[in-house]
Amino acid sequence: MSGVLGLVVKGIFFFYPVSLFFFTLYSYLSIRYTQNFSKEHLCKGDEVQYKLLIENSGALSSVIITAHFKKVHPYLKQELEDFKITLSPGRSIKKQYKVSCPYRGIYVLGLSTIVIQDHWGIFCFKISIWQRTFYVYPRLLTFTHYTLRYLGFSEGQLSNAIGIQNNFSLFAYMEEYKWGDPLNRFDWKRWLYRNQAVIKMYEQELTEGVCLIFDTFAYRNDIKNLEEWADQDCLIEVLFALLDYFVNNHIPLVLLIPMPEIREVIFSSQDDIQDFINHSLEICFSPEKSMHIVSKYFRMSSYSKRFLIGLSNDIYSLVDTSREYNNGNSHWIYAISRLPSEEIISFIQERNQGADHFSVINNSKEQLEELI
Incomplete structure (x- = not known):
């Protein structure tokens, strides 16, 4: 009797793990998944509808299925929560998510892995999934002649900038x-x-045309501060709107921008702008004070006779640099995503004596949309 019982116990210890292995493997081979995204090309502020379907195409109930998601963005709190399920034969589960992209940058959406594991945690199979990366670009705004007049450009300045x-x-x-x-x-x-x-x-x-100088100053090396991140997006959106305006009006245009070495970018068509937009995620902001460096480069370059437009979200560098240009042939734009503080307004009023024209753009989401 003991011999028979021993054989039964040995049989259980041998066949149960083997059957468990093949049962887990069968579940691994039976699982199917699909992911659908509502948009392929994204701009800042867009939302993506993400749909996930996981189904069991086999004839047996599945073991435990765990869906793991990638982190949407390293600096944003929004995440898709992992979940565990078991599926009966022929059954499926559908999930739908809404993911927002409030800033420009690189976002990763969707599954990272699906793990198929038996209830005891002995056997485990993983389905690795190629990450779905979305490049989110700044919004493209359209400025008109009246927009620039509203922003503080005088008719004399605009006539100086006209290329033909x-x-x-x-x-x-x-x-x-x-x-x-x-x-x-x-x-x-x-x-x-x-x-x-x-x-x-x-x-x-x-005529000579326009030279834009762009300041890439930031108080920090990273963009964990969302307010500063929004300021940078606002500045870049204003830059693209100006590029679009001058190119559409056939005005010779060159941009001087640190990337990180100062780069001269000449624009003569919408294709040039689109190419620059495609590389705009390479624009990196850093604590290095770049406005003075770019301004010095401008004075030494062959573009020094052009109408000058300076863009920055560092008001102190912007005001100090503008005081070097009192010939009436320049304009300075301070662009941030929020209302400037009383301290900054007082600083502009005190330090801007005798300097050229200034524009203060704030709240890019609302103010800029009202202008276009």
Whole structure:
């Protein structure tokens, strides 16, 4: 009797682990999953609808299935929680998530691994899943002539920046008047005496154009401070809007930007802007004071006669640098994502004596959208 009992015990100790192994392996081979994302190309502020389906295609109930998710972004709190399930034959589970992308950067969405493990934790199989990476770019805003006037650019500054100007001393020909044509070139005498609505056309000549200098200063090396992260996004959005405006108006344009060495980027078409946007995640902000360095580079470059626009979210560097340019041929933009403090407003008023024009842009989400 004891011999038979011993054989039974040995059989259990041998066959149970073997059957458990094959049962776990069968579950591993039977599990199917699909992931769907509502968007492929994202801009700051977009939301992604993420749908996950895990199903058991086998004829047996599964062992324990654990779904592990990747962290969406190292500096954001939002996470997708891991979960455990068991599935009956032919059954599935569906999950739906809404993931927001409030800042530019690189986001990772979806599963990292699915772990199939028996109830005793003896055997384990892992399905490794290729990470789904989303590159979230700044929003693309559109500035008009009226936007720049609202931001504080004078008509004189804007005329200095125009790349193709009419030479009013060189008359070219007459052209039929169309709605929206400037009335200052309307030929009133011809209209009064001959009843012809025409405008005068003049020879055009190319001017120097615009040089943008961009400050990459940040108080910290990382972007764990979300307020500062939002400031940087606001600054970059203003930069892209200005690039778009000047290129659309055929104004010669060059950008001087530390990446980290000072880089000269020439823009003449929308393709140039799109190429720069595709590399915009390479723009790194650091505690190094770059505005003074870029400004010095500008003065030594062949672009020094161009209309100068400086962009920064460090008001102290911006004001100090602007005081070196009192020729009426520059404009300075201080862009942050929140209302400037009373201390900063007082600083601008005290230090901005005799400096060129300033614009203060705040709250990029609301103010900038109101401008366009």
